[in-house]
Amino acid sequence: MDDVRRMALFAQVVQHGSMSAAARALGMSTSAVSQQVRALERAAGVALLHRSTRRLSLTDVGGRYYAACARLLDAAGEAEAELSAARHAPSGELRLSAPLGMADHIGPALGPWLRDNPQLRLSLHFEDGWTDLVQARIDLAVRFGRLPDSDWMAQRLGTLQRWPCASPEWLRVHGEPADPLQVPGNEWLGLAQVPGLAWRHRVSGQERQVPAHPRLVSHNQPAVRQLCVSGLGVAVLTCLDVMPLLADGRLVRLLPEWDVPPLPAWAVTPHRQTQPAKVRQAIDLLGDYLGRIPGVSGPAARVSVAGPPPSAD
The missing domain is CATH 3.40.190.10 (Periplasmic binding protein-like II)
Known part of the structure; x- marks a missing residue:
């Protein structure tokens, strides 16, 4: 990983034209940049730069090496651009x-x-x-x-919000209950492995604990909803599940004075x-x-x- 960092630093030195300019761009000291370049040369076993008091120039091998380092630097820039784009635009x-x-x-x-x-x-x-x-x-x-x-x-x-619902057909057979406990236990529909619900009367504050043993169960809510539409019992369904069905009359909301936990x-x-x-x-x-x-x-x-x-x- 140190070699990769030094390669990127070397490319910055060449692109900026001097150690000091690269140091300013990178927020480093000039001596630190020089040390990193020298460490890179020692590891490579060849000189990469000709140094003079006025300017830097690439050796022959340094020029070829810079081309590869520049590609590395460009790839890093593209990777950062991808991350930036992902942060700001969906893709x-x-x-x-x-x-x-x-x-x-x-x-x-x-x-x-x-x-x-x-x-x-x-x-x-x-x-x-x-x-x-x-x-x-x-x-x-x-x-x-x-x-x-x-x-x-x-x-x-x-x-x-969750609402108890039944089909018009179920209501014609069983009538409309005034209390959750008036719904026969074998007429409840529900999800498998769901505990009973604590119901509360909106006016009196009375509470009811409805048994959690429905006769017909399923592992997904659409199936429970379909069983309810088919007139097979009463189900507690979310507003997300039933709004269109209530609007077109395929389901009827029951027990409006009783609240079920949302x-x-x-x-x-x-x-x-x-x-x-x-x-x-x-x-x-x-x-x-x-x-x-x-x-x-x-x-x-x-x-x-x-x-x-x-x-x-």
């Missing part, structure tokens, strides 16, 4: 992981941005489990629920250091998109520490 591939329930939302959230940045590629990984972001080379993951401590970084995108949404990244522009801008766009959906409140905290595996409640 390259963005590897994004999200639950399957986000599949309908990535396009509306990121589509205009992708059209405006044709140099950017998007690789989508939809999954409802938890992936090791480093091993899978994921730049950004969207996750929901509580996140335990780890070395990964999380930024809150927003908080989603669900935080997170942007999780595997690194703590400064993020490239593609990651920063994608996080901002996802947060802006979620903030426009009824039932989603803005982030209460911008930065947090999080990591695998999340709890679903």
Whole structure:
């Protein structure tokens, strides 16, 4: 590594025309620059520069060596330019992981941005489990629920309201409940391995703990939503899942006087250091998109520490 530094320094000396000019450009003393050049010559076993009181000139081998050093310096400059561009303009591939329930939302959230940045590629990984972001080379993951401590970084995108819903067909058969406990235990639908929810009455403050043993379960939210639309039971769904279904009447919101704990949404990244522009801008766009959906409140905290595996409640 010392030889590489000396090669870059040698190229700077030649380009600036003197030891002192190179020293000023590099923030070093002239004697330190001279010592580094002499160390390079000793290691090479040949003279690279002719020195006089007025000027420096390259030896024959020094000229050939400088050409190679200049290419090294140019490559370093290009590498730094790439890093600078990545910090300020989105480019390259963005590897994004999200639950399957986000599949309908990535396009509306990121589509205009992708059209405006044709140099950017998007690789989508939809999954409802938890992936090791480093091993899978994921730049950004969207996750929901509580996140335990780890070395990964999380930024809150927003908080989603959760509403109990059923189909009109289910309501015709069972009627509309006034209390969560009036829903028969075998009529609940839910995600696998999700604990029961603590419900609170908005006016009286009464609390209900709804059993966490639904008759029909799935590992992904879209499947639970589809079971609910099919009239097979009552499901607690996020506003992100159900707004279009409530609008067109395929689902009906139940128990409006009862509140269910909301669900935080997170942007999780595997690194703590400064993020490239593609990651920063994608996080901002996802947060802006979620903030426009009824039932989603803005982030209460911008930065947090999080990591695998999340709890679903």
